[in-house]
Amino acid sequence: EVQLVESGGGLVQPGRSLRLSCAASGFTFDDYAMHWVRQAPGKGLEWVSGISWNSGSIGYADSVKGRFTISRDNAKNSLYLQMNSLRAEDTALYYCAKDDWFDPWGQGTLVTVSS
């Protein structure tokens, strides 16, 4: 069974940093691109960042470019999102997602940016 378990969220002040992690199991992790998708409270879904299976291709939404860094460790079946210079508008539930259509979704990890 494919499982994606996000962690690392929390309450953080504007301008500070946070690192999210995603533990993957139930599939061959290094066969797939992985992504981060977020959902602000009461809003729709927004793709944040993606990384190819070998980290050779990486992409970011304009809203996070230059502040967020995606990475993966295939030996640990893990995906990461380093978030720097956080803003109030980064407040959201962050999901990690497998492949280019997302199935299944994890429970997400909540990031709240507030003073």
Place this chain on the structure above:
Amino acid sequence: EIVMTQSPATLSVSPGERATLSCRASQSVSSNLAWYQQKPGQAPRLLIYGASTRATGIPARFSGSGSGTEFTLTISSLQSEDFAVYYCQQYNNWPLTFGQGTKLEIK
């Protein structure tokens, strides 16, 4: 960036009736389109990928069609559990992009 536009924003339909949701891409995405269902307090669930292939465990009343820039999700006979928000997503190009969602509500 490919912009995905869903219509209508809200659709009111009675149980047992058919619902038709639309998704338009600002440029061709071929058949690289997925549909998701999201209920309050839950993570999204994949319904359709490849524009028309149902995901595992998705009932046959859900069907997807279209290619290029115009796509449709049809729910043939609405059940009570189908009232939710539906999103389309293109995966033809990065950045991956979602539509803004269609809320399907009970009439």
